Amino acid sequence: MLFRLAANTPRFEVFRLLNEELLYFLEQSVASDTFDRALFTHENIGDACWDNVPTREKYEGLFNALQADANDTKLQLFEVMTSNQDLELFFENPQRNLFDFMSQPCQEKLKSLCTHLYCSTKDLAPFIRASAGLNITGHFNAYRALNVNGNICKACGMKELATFRAGVPEGDQWRADYDHQLCKSKYPIFAVHPDNLVPLCDVCNQDAKKAKDLFKHSNGTERLAFYPYVEEAKGYIDIEIGNLRDPEPIIKVNWNTQDDSILGKLDTWDEIYEIRSRVEGQFRSLEAIIEDEICPRDSAHLASRISDEARPPTIGTLKRKEWVFWYQKLFCALEQIDFSPFIEKWNFVKEQGEEGGEFILSGA
Numbered sequence: 001m002l003f004r005l006a007a008n009t010p011r012f013e014v015f016r017l018l019n020e021e022l023l024y025f026l027e028q029s030v031a032s033d034t035f036d037r038a039l040f041t042h043e044n045i046g047d048a049c050w051d052n053v054p055t056r057e058k059y060e061g062l063f064n065a066l067q068a069d070a071n072d073t074k075l076q077l078f079e080v081m082t083s084n085q086d087l088e089l090f091f092e093n094p095q096r097n098l099f100d101f102m103s104q105p106c107q108e109k110l111k112s113l114c115t116h117l118y119c120s121t122k123d124l125a126p127f128i129r130a131s132a133g134l135n136i137t138g139h140f141n142a143y144r145a146l147n148v149n150g151n152i153c154k155a156c157g158m159k160e161l162a163t164f165r166a167g168v169p170e171g172d173q174w175r176a177d178y179d180h181q182l183c184k185s186k187y188p189i190f191a192v193h194p195d196n197l198v199p200l201c202d203v204c205n206q207d208a209k210k211a212k213d214l215f216k217h218s219n220g221t222e223r224l225a226f227y228p229y230v231e232e233a234k235g236y237i238d239i240e241i242g243n244l245r246d247p248e249p250i251i252k253v254n255w256n257t258q259d260d261s262i263l264g265k266l267d268t269w270d271e272i273y274e275i276r277s278r279v280e281g282q283f284r285s286l287e288a289i290i291e292d293e294i295c296p297r298d299s300a301h302l303a304s305r306i307s308d309e310a311r312p313p314t315i316g317t318l319k320r321k322e323w324v325f326w327y328q329k330l331f332c333a334l335e336q337i338d339f340s341p342f343i344e345k346w347n348f349v350k351e352q353g354e355e356g357g358e359f360i361l362s363g364a
């Protein structure tokens with residue numbers, strides 16, 4: 001994450017209860033040979049799981065596969081899930097091959113149940129009633145409140161989570177999709193773990209991250225990742241501007257730490273969300289940025305506006321406005337370099353543009 005999540009971030013109650021119910025079910029299954037109502041809690045969430053036929057069938061599918069597997073598979077699965085509930089510890093010491101002890105059919109049934117719990121139960125009325133009536137839109141509104149996380153994606157700082165529409169009741173506002181930090185295909189037991197689900201912008205979630213594994217690179221090498229509630233990248237980033245005399249100066253994102261552990265996590269964050277390429281893509285034309293953000297009258301105006309834009313934004317602005325973290329870094333870098341070659345060029349380009357404009361206006 002560019003910014004860690006706020007300490008007062010609410011956890012979604014439906015996920016908390018679904019996660020507890022799954023744990024309870026696995027525990028009860030250890031000593032039972034029969035799939036029945038006794039495997040579920042006597043709470044409303046237990047009723048909701050048992051009474052909803054597709055959900056009950058997914059639980060039964062896992063139970064039967066576990067029955068057919070080795071004797072101690074049920075116990076091992078319960079132990080794996082119960083001993084990995086603290087995600088902060090899990091991020092410090094990730095277990096990458098949690099389910100190797102299970103047969104393929106068992107793994108498939110586990111995935112199928114957990115995916116179902118996330119995708120197909122959280123919006124059903126009995127599950128929401130069992131969780132004090134707060135649905136996922138209600139949770140999202142609480143998550144993005146300005147005194148909590150705000151409406152800017154914590155992973156990238158580049159996009160709003162969701163557009164806010166005036167005149168639309170809170171419950172009908174659009175919401176962002178929730179990202180599984182630990183993807184549900186590789187870590188199914190965290191599919192409804194309340195600490196594992198973070199609303200992200202659509203570029204981070206759908207275009208960049210998809211089902212990438214935080215703890216394993218696509219080439220198979222192991223890696224670590226920032227834990228979203230306590231760690232963040234924002235203090236380790238520099239913007240570098242090179243080749244100012246060239247037709248197109250080069251703008252690069254660099255890490256400003258020597259700490260190997262943090263460097264590794266920065267690289268993971270960059271690979272997962274494609275941070276550098278997105279920032280360097282946005283900043284591909286310094287000339288266009290100066291024109292769009294400043295539109296300077298002369299070199300003195302330009303220098304004074306760069307120094308304005310280099311001032312640190314408030315916490316509130318960072319939570320409301322897209323890209324503001326990155327533009328401030330860029331203007332900080334601009335403030336510190338000798339800008340004269342670029343001013344000459346900018347004046348030159350501007351004059352050319354005006355001549356071109358006059359040429360068009362004259363109709364010649």
Ligand SMILES: [Zn+2]
Nearest residue numbers: 153156201204
């Ligand atoms: Zn994002």
